[in-house]
Amino acid sequence: MMAAEAGASANTIAAYRADLERTAEAISGPIGEADSDALSGLGASWSHLAASTVARRAASLRRFYGFLFDEGLRDDDPSAALPRPKLSRPLPRILDPDEVERMFAAIEDRAASGQPLALRNLALLELLYGSGLRATELVSLPRAALLRREQPFLILRGKGGKERLVPISDRARAAVDAWLEHCPDGKWLFPGGKAHLSRVRLFQLVRAMAAEAGIAPERVSPHVLRHAFATHLLAGGADLRALQALLGHADIATTQIYTHVDSTRLVELVNQRHPLANR
Structure with missing residues (x-):
């Protein structure tokens, strides 16, 4: 879906895959069957990560569970339990x-x-x-x-x-x-x-x-x-x-x-x- 419908690049797809794999390591049980309680606990396991990394991983999971729900592979979408860190865009590094x-x-x-x-x-x-x-x-x-x-x-x-x-x-x-x-x-x-x-x-x-x-x-x-x-x-x-x-x-x-x-x-x-x- 990410490749054919969303037109995501190979780099984006690789990043999404890595986010899902790391999440699968952090929760018990299959990632596709995780409930709200399992997802709400991710905030603690991600506490050492930068806010931008947490936001990206949460976005990947929201896209994933939204896909499962839209395709009828799940009856619910538990992604509301995912953390939503406040982001401040850092100033870019430049050269004179x-x-x-x-x-x-x-x-x-x-x-x-x-x-x-x-x-x-x-x-x-x-x-x-x-x-x-x-x-x-x-x-x-x-x-x-x-x-x-x-x-x-x-x-x-x-x-x-x-x-x-x-x-x-x-x-x-x-x-x-x-x-x-x-x-x-x-x-x-x-x-x-x-x-x-x-x-x-x-x-x-x-x-x-x-x-x-x-x-x-x-x-x-x-x-x-x-x-x-x-x-x-x-x-x-x-x-x-x-x-x-x-x-x-x-x-x-x-x-x-x-x-x-x-x-x-x-x-x-x-x-x-x-x-x-x-x-």
Whole structure:
């Protein structure tokens, strides 16, 4: 149902499966037959987890028991007994523009020598920071994705199966072109093992690039570069709705988190645009 009807991605389905398996370990008896008392006791066993993790597990179970009830496999839906933690959205970690510049400078020095893997890493970095791609979207790009020279964008199927336009800068295209001269033949733009580069390997590569630029590796990840893309665009004057479309957010409330990150711009906006600013 999650795959065929809800259109959930493989990563989402894997996360749901893991949540159900961990819940099955925490309760006695088959998970499909658990009653309200069994589910109400999960709050105590999950007390050591972050509120976001508890909320995700509870959401997975609500979806599961809702499915059983809708399909007539149960006469009731016990999910009302699941905990509902209060969530506060944390501010995203980002990098300063000069830190991103240091990462580019370090990898460009290596790429200048023509090392194939350095050229690949530069292309990865350009697409992460220059287009705001998610890690899965980036590593699963087909080889033919950027071959149409007249098209300065990608039509990408991202999270939740939603399509969006992703602009590709001239810098990113040039970096990809340089990498394609050395890229092994096959389906994927960034091959790795028997398929494409894995998200774990991308994470490792990004941290290695950060370390080479003198930045603490634990501060950097593919998603941090996506956050930097969004924050720096907003600081440069990008419209919030345009940023929502570029990031592929279903709800603009998700995009609005970046207005809290760029507090300096908000202060400047009030000082410059408010009717009383010049009195």
